[in-house]
Amino acid sequence: MLAPSPPLSIRGLFKEYVPGKPVLRGLDLDVEAEGITAIIGPSGTGKSTLLRCINRLVEPTSGEIRLHGENLAALRGRALRLARRRIGMVFQEYNLVERLSVMENVLCGRLGHVALWRVFLRRYPQADIDRAFALLDAVGLPEHATRRADALSGGQRQRVGIARALMQRPDLLLADEPTSSLDPRTAVEVLELLARLTGEVGVPVLLNIHNVELARRFARRVIGLSEGAVIYDGPPDGLRDAHLRAIYGGEDWL
Numbered sequence: 001m002l003a004p005s006p007p008l009s010i011r012g013l014f015k016e017y018v019p020g021k022p023v024l025r026g027l028d029l030d031v032e033a034e035g036i037t038a039i040i041g042p043s044g045t046g047k048s049t050l051l052r053c054i055n056r057l058v059e060p061t062s063g064e065i066r067l068h069g070e071n072l073a074a075l076r077g078r079a080l081r082l083a084r085r086r087i088g089m090v091f092q093e094y095n096l097v098e099r100l101s102v103m104e105n106v107l108c109g110r111l112g113h114v115a116l117w118r119v120f121l122r123r124y125p126q127a128d129i130d131r132a133f134a135l136l137d138a139v140g141l142p143e144h145a146t147r148r149a150d151a152l153s154g155g156q157r158q159r160v161g162i163a164r165a166l167m168q169r170p171d172l173l174l175a176d177e178p179t180s181s182l183d184p185r186t187a188v189e190v191l192e193l194l195a196r197l198t199g200e201v202g203v204p205v206l207l208n209i210h211n212v213e214l215a216r217r218f219a220r221r222v223i224g225l226s227e228g229a230v231i232y233d234g235p236p237d238g239l240r241d242a243h244l245r246a247i248y249g250g251e252d253w254l
């Protein structure tokens with residue numbers, strides 16, 4: 001029997017911001033249906049560019065990015081907007097609307113689905129409101145629904161960011177350094193939450209992360225990038241010092 005095809009499959013992805021200077025150099029990568037796939041690699045190696053090519057915040061120069069078979073790299077207009085609704089994103093700096101309540105920020109995850117007049121009049125369908133409350137419960141913030149986002153701590157903000165992304169009912173969740181602004185304990189708590197909740201709803205996660213130990217601890221699979229190419233692609237326990245030297249360069253820091 002044939003193995004099921006991975007939900008996200010990237011082939012030959014190139015990205016040049018400056019002609020002749022590719023940041024991503026013909027990247028091939030599959031993201032499996034379950035768990036967290038962590039991307040590690042030095043600063044400037046193209047990790048954020050990769051995530052932003054997937055949701056088309058950045059235009060790929062060439063290559064294919066297939067989500068359940070559909071080539072995202074080729075979509076335009078309405079088709080692209082519909083595809084983006086299926087991809088949740090969690091950001092390093094949370095990207096909440098600071099002056100809105102926690103509840104409204106979570107409901108923002110439904111923006112692509114709900115009629116604009118409802119958003120404008122703040123009249124979301126009851127089913128969405130019920131789901132937003134359930135998600136706030138799940139991320140441990142049930143009593144914070146009416147607080148303004150700018151009154152929350154970093155860890156609480158990122159919990160709201162996770163709830164907002166899950167509100168989309170995404171097919172794929174992209175997380176770009178979601179814990180780099182958090183203290184070590186809060187970072188672990190946020191990743192535990194991300195792993196648990198995405199595991200419960202069966203959403204695969206592609207996670208950019210600088211902290212190799214956290215990548216090892218939470219990912220099912222680690223991809224090591226260097227200069228826009230894949231240096232390591234395998235399970236966390238197969239990642240050796242030699243791989244880390246090849247990914248990050250140098251000898252004396254390990």
Ligand SMILES: Nc1ncnc2c1ncn2[C@@H]1O[C@H](COP(=O)(O)OP(=O)(O)OP(=O)(O)O)[C@@H](O)[C@H]1O
Binds near residue numbers: 018042044
């Ligand atoms: N909008 C842009 N215009 C021009 N160059 C860019 C742009 N965005 C990123 N770059 C360049 O592309 C390269 C890769 O950047 P990217 O942010 O993807 O790396 P990264 O691996 O995510 O780095 P970090 O870990 O520091 O976030 C860098 O050299 C960066 O300067």
